[in-house]
Amino acid sequence: MTNEEKLYNSGVLTEKRPGAILPPRELWEKKKNGLVIIECPQEIPCNPCYSSCPTGAILPFEKIIHTPKIDYSKCIGCALCVASCPGLACFVVDLTYGSEEEALMKLPYELLPVPEKGEEVDCLSRIGEIVAKGKVVEVTEPRKDRTKVVHVVVPRELVDDIRAIRVVK
Amino acid sequence: MRETELLVIGGGPAGLSAALEAASNGCEVVVVDSDLALGGQLIKQTHKFFGSESERAGTRGFEIADILLNELEEMKGRVSVFTNTTAESYYRDTGIVGCMTNEDDYWCIKPRKIVNATGASEKILPFHNNDLPGVYGAGAIQTLMNVYGVVPGKRVLMVGAGNIGLVVSYQLLQAGVDVAAIVEFMPNISGYWVHAAKVRRLGVPVLLKHTIIEALGENKVEGAWIQAVDENNQLTGEPQKIECDTICMAVGLAPTVDLLWQAGCEMLYVPELCGYVAKRDTQMRTSHPDIWAAGDAHGIEEASAAMVEGRIAGLGVAHALDHIDRMKFGEKLGIYWKRLDNLRAGSTGEKIRCGVGKCTCKCWEVD
């Protein structure tokens, strides 16, 4: 087994695969509010991303075990799926936000303490390494069920690395 | 002596669903559960559940329990509930079930039909010092944390990367407890990949092809030795010391089937369903014409499937007691099986499909 396979087998995405891809770059660059990235590469019986999507961007599941498919032209970056996914596998990335070097990420968050608006937080990679500092600009709770969605400004070149935040206090 | 049409043993998602289905079709039902509150495993699950919308996916486990209990409340006239009550014995000659409430009040009940929805029990792992205080099963940790609000320690070594090990690791992190590492004997996690990704990105190492060999400490856990295993599952390399004050075993469950053995149901060992289970027909009836089973007691699976199996068993009982006609029974049975088949589709459901195939017959020669 290669190291990449070992990493993947332990829950770390090492390359894009069905159910875990990036949005098409051209559309992504100009889509205000951002587009969703879903990292759900395994066939499991689960569909709340689809049923929570208000615009039909996440396509109907022919079989519930299929991995999610996305019509990016319909995605409005609302992050309802971010708040609904039991696997915390949905993230929204808005490349139109802020300066050339910045981007906005909307990440699921279910820990304490809850960060506050304006707070600086550690940005964590898929293996929990601190890869950057990010600034929280908004914290929402779309489904009022204690899963927060944290809007955090991050370095643009790291949007495919950052997958979580940690409050530093 | 108390009598009832249906006795449901165990008030987890399977038992509650069986009670709801039977009662909504007009059966008189008694539910007994050993625990202080109904809900089974659900009341300890603070994470959002997988599955489809119709099985309440996206809702936290304990909230699913609340939904089921509210529905049960509406059936109050037909359903009686006894918590803190264990069904301990089945008398084959009379069909009477002996129950113990509060560890001192023994009483008997004569039901016409029984649904055994007793869930599962945890397996444990043999290693040096595994009887030290600080070594827990995952269920105990969940009960401490999520039912009583008590953390088990400061830093935990998790043994097992199935869904339970992964989910409990995440719950520990949520409670502010460090997870030193998750060790897993197999070359890949056996739980859902997304559950693993969730704890990986919070910095928890998952050590594949590793196992625990010893718990350290005099009177309580003060660390652990772990070691790698090779292709032949033999220990290899240097042991590694893990700093921790708690060791959590999440190494699998086995169906709780004691009463089914007592009742003389035909039993089969089915590895895919994690132990001995009763042979059943498509309405969940065992070889004993008055006894059905559902949920983890019929094979370790998920709450989503347990709820549908419970529905099917409750429907079967309602039909056997002539509360619904054959047409309606067949129609509803078809709908429930479609849901079950859906949940078991794909590669993750392969094991379950194979296991269920081994112990399901089309229909017993009863009636």
Ligand SMILES: Cc1cc2nc3c(=O)[nH]c(=O)nc-3n(C[C@H](O)[C@H](O)[C@H](O)COP(=O)(O)OP(=O)(O)OC[C@H]3O[C@@H](n4cnc5c(N)ncnc54)[C@H](O)[C@@H]3O)c2cc1C
């Ligand atoms: C950490 C963890 C995470 C999980 N995550 C998910 C998930 O995301 N999605 C999902 O679908 N499933 C999940 N599950 C699985 C799910 O909880 C179980 O499959 C489900 O609870 C099984 O339901 P059940 O009714 O068969 O058994 P249980 O929920 O175990 O209920 C059995 C009940 O029977 C009672 N009982 C046992 N013996 C007796 C007796 N002799 N007399 C009286 N009462 C008795 C017990 O007290 C218990 O209340 C998870 C499980 C765990 C442990």
